Amino acid sequence: MERVQFDVAVKAILIQDRRYETDGYHFLRDALDHTIKALRKDELIEHRHVSGPELLEGLVSLAVERFGPMAVAVLESWGIREGDDVGTMVFNLIEAGAFGKSEEDSPTDFCGVMNLREELLAPYRPTREVLAKRGGASELDPPTRGNQPAKSSEL
Numbered sequence: 253m254e255r256v257q258f259d260v261a262v263k264a265i266l267i268q269d270r271r272y273e274t275d276g277y278h279f280l281r282d283a284l285d286h287t288i289k290a291l292r293k294d295e296l297i298e299h300r301h302v303s304g305p306e307l308l309e310g311l312v313s314l315a316v317e318r319f320g321p322m323a324v325a326v327l328e329s330w331g332i333r334e335g336d337d338v339g340t341m342v343f344n345l346i347e348a349g350a351f352g353k354s355e356e357d358s359p360t361d362f363c364g365v366m367n368l369r370e371e372l373l374a375p376y377r378p379t380r381e382v383l384a385k386r387g388g389a390s391e392l393d394p395p396t397r398g399n400q401p402a403k404s405s406e407l
Contacts, residue, residue: 261350272341276330280341283311284351301354304361307342308335312371323372333369335362 256264262277287302287310302310315323331337339362345351 256349258350261345261348264348265344269344272331272337272344273329276327276332277341277345279315279327279330280311280338280345283307283314286310286314304335304339304342304357305365308338308362308365308368311338312366312368315372316375321373321376324369327368327372335365335368338362338368 258277258281262274265277266274284302284307287307290310290313291302291306312323315327319326327333332341336359339359342351342362343359346353346357
């Protein structure tokens, strides 16, 4: 199949399938480029097929880099909520002639690989317990002395 210009392919897809926004498709293409660059850097291979899980990892990496803690909101605004959505978009682009595929590729390559939301939020979760556990739950409660200043023996 002859490669079709990306923007033409996206417009053709959106006529048939409005689940995902134009910006989401453009971000997906950027994520593929980002993933290929990362793989080349790591593996020193010029041309290599990118698997579904590799693309999802690259997409998460680029989304966190570009959008920070807003990554979930941005991707969801484009209709991208889970790995299955990315797989659907990839195969829409393949059918439109913008992306190529190998014989082994399948939309199921993106299913159940990761919890996209959790992966996008992971860098922003605390890495240690905020409140140290000191025995019982009652010790985590604030002191009951109200607004009185601390006694010198408590300092």
